[in-house]
Amino acid sequence: MSKIIAFAGKGGTGKTTVAALTIRSLVLQCKTPILAVDADPNSCLGEVLGVRNANTIGNSREKLLNLKNEISAGMSKENVFTSMLNEIIVENKGWDLLVMGRPEGPGCYCFANNVLRKFLENLSKNYRYVVIDNEAGMEHLSRHNTGHADWLIIVVEPNASSIRAADRIKILTEELNLSIGRIGLVMNYGTRKNSDYENFEIKKEIEKIGIEIIAEIPYEEKLHLAEISGKSFFELENDLQAIKKIEKMIEIIS
Numbered sequence: 001m002s003k004i005i006a007f008a009g010k011g012g013t014g015k016t017t018v019a020a021l022t023i024r025s026l027v028l029q030c031k032t033p034i035l036a037v038d039a040d041p042n043s044c045l046g047e048v049l050g051v052r053n054a055n056t057i058g059n060s061r062e063k064l065l066n067l068k069n070e071i072s073a074g075m076s077k078e079n080v081f082t083s084m085l086n087e088i089i090v091e092n093k094g095w096d097l098l099v100m101g102r103p104e105g106p107g108c109y110c111f112a113n114n115v116l117r118k119f120l121e122n123l124s125k126n127y128r129y130v131v132i133d134n135e136a137g138m139e140h141l142s143r144h145n146t147g148h149a150d151w152l153i154i155v156v157e158p159n160a161s162s163i164r165a166a167d168r169i170k171i172l173t174e175e176l177n178l179s180i181g182r183i184g185l186v187m188n189y190g191t192r193k194n195s196d197y198e199n200f201e202i203k204k205e206i207e208k209i210g211i212e213i214i215a216e217i218p219y220e221e222k223l224h225l226a227e228i229s230g231k232s233f234f235e236l237e238n239d240l241q242a243i244k245k246i247e248k249m250i251e252i253i254s
Helices: 015-028 057-067 077-087 110-124 139-144 160-175 200-209 221-229 241-253
Strands: 003-008 034-039 095-099 129-134 148-156 179-188 212-217
Touching: 003 015, 015 034, 015 095, 015 129, 015 148, 015 179, 015 212, 015 241, 034 110, 057 077, 077 110, 148 160, 148 241, 160 179, 160 200, 179 241, 212 241
Parallel strands: 003 129, 003 148, 034 095, 034 129, 148 179, 179 212
Antiparallel strands: none
């Protein structure tokens, strides 16, 4: 059975970075095959892993809507859309990428989304891990995936605003009635060169929301430069502290 790991967080906290590092470590630890799902409309997950210009589910969905009057009566619309979806999976060594892409436009998407949900549920069964990089909030997971995750990992920065946003995401999962096995926080220091969040207010905010910190990702200049230059995370050196922290996190969640 697949283990589903979903990442969420306020915009700019570095959730795509943490999700990509997680995929990288799982691949290098041979915990494969892995399905990476880029569920953020900004579609950056593939880029930091060395995949560019991937086709998207959003484009295929729009194409289906435009073709609906051209599909002959003897053809199944579900089969046509499923075929489109199979074609956009980007295959890599030990891991595959599926990019959600653009959000829905005007019109009815009920049929397409029902087929998509069924497709993703069946597809996920072929992988040991499914790693989902969500947009801010959890509606995307609720609409388009199985509606559950073994781990929901909320990426935060060491400030009260980011931690309060994590609390809102936690509440939203309850309101959406998502089936979440466990929730954990990853404290990401991003471009901050100091790792000090030991002030009273931040500690109080973390205690208030009641979510355990399962990893603290330190500032890493080489990682920061890789993001700026567009270098694939698979080219990073294994001895980076950020990577070691991710490996420790994987021991907890896997």
